[in-house]
Amino acid sequence: MPINRPLVTDHDFQEAMERQLPVRVFQNDHLINSGATVVRFTDTDVIIQSRVSDLTYYSRRDCEFFEVR
Secondary structure (H helix, E strand, O other): OOOOEEEEEEHHHHHHHHHOOEEEEEEOOOEEEEEEEEEEOOOOEEEEEEEEEEEEEEEOOEEEEEOOO
């Protein structure tokens, strides 16, 4: 059974990015992305990559991020 850990702080995002763990993204209580990895983050955005040329930008304010182990 997978363990979901919320990503909230910069340290959480940095660890998820370094370990390249899959991430789930929720917006308005709906799953909008699953299985991608964090490639970059700022104070306002998180950039997720699911394929070689597929980058998606998500707002940290509007979305919830969970690391999947």
